[in-house]
Amino acid sequence: MRTSPSGLRWTECGIPPIVPGTLEERRVVQTLAAARQPPGLQHRQRAPHPDHDHHLGRGLVLSTIGLHGRYLNRTTLFGLDLHRPWTLLVLTGCGVALLLAASRADLVAAADAERRRIERDLHDGTQQRLVSLAMNLGITRASTTGLPDSAREAIENAHDEAKQALSELRDFVRGLHPAVLDDLGLDAALSGVTARCPVPVRLRTDLPQRLPDQIEQVAYFVVSEALTNAVKHAEASTVEADVRQVPSFSGRGRLRVVVRDDGRGGARPDRGSGLRGLAQRVASVDGTLHLDSPLGGPTTIRVELPCEL
Ligand SMILES: Nc1ncnc2c1ncn2[C@@H]1O[C@H](COP(=O)(O)OP(=O)(O)OP(=O)(O)O)[C@@H](O)[C@H]1O
Ligand SMILES: [Mg+2]
Structure with missing residues (x-):
């Protein structure tokens, strides 16, 4: 963990420069696309720019953050909220340092939390409604007598459909995040x-x-x-x-x-x-x-x- 004179903290890890067309490049681009941009962040369509004239801390070069046609300058970097899932690319001497791993783990954790929320909402809302619909249709099916065949058949079909929908919803919810x-x-x-x-x-x-x-x-x-x-x-x-x-x-x-x-x-x-x-x-x-x-x-x-x- 490093701290800038203005109190900004970041972690860095060095990797070789990213080579266009490689899996690593695709990952970086996907992560950038998936991460939400902090307010005020600008992307400029411009070739990467090895502008090494600003130094921070122990010789770390932070002036230009480049990735094949996109770059973030020092000002926009300082606007980043590092607590949000975000890939921070930092130009160091000859390589690019990035928080790819941390950012990827954050994204996966955020997706898991979102799945749990959807699961809870479906369980407490739609699933409960379907349970009572299926029960009511079951009671109607068992207790109604003297209806024409077509009406009886319609109630039976609606009951079967409601049970089927319930079972499909249960499978779906289980697939979102199996509690077991x-x-x-x-x-x-x-x-x-x-x-x-x-x-x-x-x-x-x-x-x-x-x-x-x-x-x-x-x-x-x-x-x-x-x-x-x-x-x-x-x-x-x-x-x-x-x-x-x-x-x-x-x-x-x-x-x-x-x-x-x-x-x-x-x-x-x-x-x-x-x-x-x-x-x-x-x-x-x-x-x-x-x-x-x-x-x-x-x-x-x-x-x-x-x-x-
Ligand atoms: N075990 C398998 N045996 C034969 N064909 C398969 C098998 N698994 C997948 N496929 C074929 O590959 C296609 C893609 O599978 P994939 O699981 O990505 O999508 P899907 O099952 O059609 O839809 P879903 O998004 O619901 O998974 C399928 O549509 C099917 O044609
Ligand atoms: Mg499938």
């Missing part, structure tokens, strides 16, 4: 999601300890989306899911999630939002995702997430 993850952990949450799957699933887990919340959540969403896809698209007859902690060469552990269905294959991330969403979630915690889905099948999704063992 908080309470019992990944193992129990996966047992639940695989038990509810209409296609038989063979689940193997080796999870000796609880993992960081974000890692558990990403793993849970990977398995649920893969199962949903297997049911929706694959015409699979069985699915195998394997979730385990494995050691890595670096000494830091990994969580490996592999889901394979024996369906017809041909999964295409560009044809929907589920697989793309998974890739983004996985990337947000610095994990990797590989999809193998030749026409004729099988389909395998393999995800590795960093986590301490």
